[in-house]
Amino acid sequence: MDKPTVAVAFGGRSSEHGVSCVTAGGVLGAIDRERWNVVALGITSDGRWTVASDAPEDWAIVDGKLPTVKDDGETVLLPVSAGDKIWRVEGHDGHIRHLANIDVVFPVLHGPYGEDGTLQGALELLDIRYVGAGVLASALGMDKEFMKTAFKAAGLPVTPDVVLYPGDDVEGHRADVEALGLPLFVKPARAGSSMGISRVDDLTELEAAVAEAVLHDPKVLIERGVSGREIETAVLATATEVRVSPAGEIVAGDDHAFYDFEAKYLDEGHVRLLCPTTLPAGVADVVADYARRAFRAVGAEGLARVDAFVAEDGTVTVNEINTMPGFTTTSMYPRMWASAGVEYPELVQTLLETALERRIGLR
Template sequence: MLRTVVVLFGGRSSEHGVSCVTAGGVLGAIDRDKWNVVAVGITGAGRWVHVSDDPEAWQIRDGKMPVVSDAGETVLPPRHAGESQWRVITEAGQVNDLAHVDVVFPVLHGPWGEDGTVQGALELVDVRYVGSGVLASAAGMDKQFMKAAFRDAGLPVAADVTLMRGDSLEARMDDVRALGLPVFVKPARAGSSMGISKVADLADLPAAIAEAIKHDPKVLIEQAMVGREIETAVLERTDTVVASQPSEIVTHGDHEFYDFEAKYLDAASVELRMADDLDAETTALIGWISLRAFRAVGAEGLARVDVFLASDGTVTVNEINTMPGFTPTSQYPRMWAAGGVEFEELVETLLETALNRPLGLR
């Protein structure tokens, strides 16, 4: 008998389209001989709808991201712990059974999905799911608290100034000047490089903050790190947690950093390659730091850890992403493929690990 997985994606954040493309990658990798697949999209307004599980429906077309439309039957997840039946409401208002669900693969990115909110909803009704729990998801989404966890674990991070809603930039300018120039201005709780600006002149700081606030009222002003941008994929199997070989991001052309356009819309401007020129000691250090970062926030299932490698061998942790992308350009599956773990095996491992994980506190 086939088990059933819900692939949950879309959502209310500015990363809605990225989540849809990630869903297309996951939907195409699930073994349909082992799994009954149900696709549930969350619209930009927050409505859960039953949508196509065809991977081709969730691809970038003519430079445009796919979107979960408001068409389709409303999905009702379980209402109490121990219930596995998911239902839909028809246009006529009739409630029908959809499927008994064994596990959810939530590939939501950004707030209202990757930040512990959906994880909490699933925990309330004892639904197993892929990826980190409530606290790790929330900490991984909020760069201020993520960096606090890293510092507590003894991991090196860039110096920063955090501006909360209503804080005066003028009152913090001495702290900002101490960071030096350039700085990066980032929404504290956003991903896919949304709302990030590189600032080389303090006169440009207010405009950069205004851009970040479009995505989050809490903003980080962060010291720029010089070095190679290195990523590592972390994978939890039932009995162990392992780190992949590191990869590297190199941007070209007009992109000063790995911004949204370079990630998803301008493939020619970015080179994604395995960092196989690193010596064994550096590779081991980056792997150790990645696993320590994973543990520092209490992550589960999977994560991508991004670091900067300076010319003197110093490694600084940039961030952890508790639900990395599975798009055609995403490094997470590429890193595992380079190590001999193909996309289909990777997705199967994530599903099996989620199924074998205990419910409740762990």
Template sequence: MTQRPVVAVLFGGRSSEHGVSCVTAGGVLGAIDRSAWDVVAIGITRDGRWTLASADPADWRIVDGEMPSVPDAGHTVLPPSHVGAGGWRVLEDSGEARALGTIDVVFPVLHGPFGEDGTVQGALELVDVRYVGSGVLGSAIGMDKQFMRAAFVDAGLPVTDAVVLLPGQDVGSRRGAIVALGLPVFVKPARAGSSMGISRVDTYEALDAAIAGAAKHDPKVLIERAVVGREIETAVLGTVDGPRTSLPGEIVTGGDHVFYDFDAKYLDESHVQLLCPADLPSATIERVRDIAAAAFQAIGGESLARVDVFVGGDGTITVNEINTMPGFTPTSMYPRMWAATGVDYPELVSTLLETALNRPVGLR
């Protein structure tokens, strides 16, 4: 019998998106073809410890509004010590070490800093371990909205005006530039996702509180001029022939959600409509897909990403951001857009894993 390749689903992590990562892991664990792959679940606790975790998708669901969390299992999972070492190990708190074996592909479904930002990707690159997702540079640029915007501008892509507050920088020193943006503005942590710490500001009196809220997630803060338009998303899949794009989808929020915030994404789906394909003219759809592919290439993206844009009433398209490890539950927009394009969830996961398994290691 041919030995099945081993995939490790890596999730959890130190960022504020720990719980979201666990939910995403549940979706991926449920979609992997266990007849084609042996599966290992590696959770990263909130304080950064790598540990063996349950590979049962049911253990990573949202229950009564509570996000799941990786427990400390009393041991540490260690990757290979050097290139060619091959085997992963488990080190017990008692000091006893045991072999975990070879892992052929890592699927790091980590969101936010210390996972989606190139840090884990760099650790895997150091020992030539193949993985799903963008590399060190693409992940780092995709995580930092300041440099993401710079890459988009360099590629000639349309973005809205913004002001960056660097760590420790006094807001008063940028007050003139902020006022020049006009109102409303959106205040965002520069290096966070899942709408963590984002707020819409309609008065200057509310600005300081919004900045303080964003700074809880990241000391670098982005203040963007609000864009009037429909929120449109496109899924991108990296292939050897270049990026493939899905049909675009649209997010429509209701209730108390003035934008697609964290609660709307994960806890209050009754007030959110996810429409795919989006009801747009065919020419606009093609333009959105072209821009999504260009944004993916602008940051050096690999494997997968979701590109978010705004489409104005006059058809004007403005790029909002790229997410190099989008939400990946069966109900998330990324797999839903691919399903509407003819690629179902299990096939999508298989494609990502097979592509990663054949990915070259080292410089590429």
């Protein structure tokens, strides 16, 4: 029988374009080419879909610089109707040629215009199977305000916050912000990879922190800082079960006030990722339970990483869920599964098989 074809889609229009490219390199290197035909779909920073290199080494960080998808002047064309599996390419001269019959898409875009349900919606319209969460879960997981709304409805503890909507003046919310106490974390409401996040230890820093967040999203969250350990848990769901990995812990060095973008991707030597980590008796069970409930609260599918804080007294607070977590070979999601005996290639294979078997349409 012919091998099924997977298209790895990456890049995109968000500020996490480069991170997505690095994630793609990891996934492309883990797919078993004896079992799958592989097509690499790169999306440029201005939204053009192109045929990209499927060589993992072409998407590595080099000299501290993240890779990017280049515009080669050709455009990948999605199928023209639901159920059509034929993807095409429009060349420089306008000639259209066949690219591949694609059976499943592995979308490793991070941030808006990819991880937020927009790409998933396009694939749903065309009855194309794909890895990971659907439209609603992706949108909820991207928007931290509504993510927390779903968590609270499920009875999960979350960090108190103040939301600034587009056009809001910080001064108009000064009293509510002051009531949160210090330190504060100011975040774009719909971004990931710690893009645009600032720690505020003095309220004189607030306006600058909000201005930095607005560069990534006009909607901003101001959250109360939580003193405690940063704990992450990986969730893997198939048609028959939802599995939770052993918990991992992030320990940032003195050079980083928190686990920011630089610490995640450019300065790993100053950050320790403990997989698995040791938690007090009973706390590990709470962390795992909260991870399952958070996954269910947003209606996630396939995979997710759930982040939480564990205070000194053992209290657990859910921070967020990432429906398409960082998936480089050094990212926490695959490392936590590796600590449980599930290596990267097996993880990728499980996700692809689950997506290929998943029913099309409403689930």
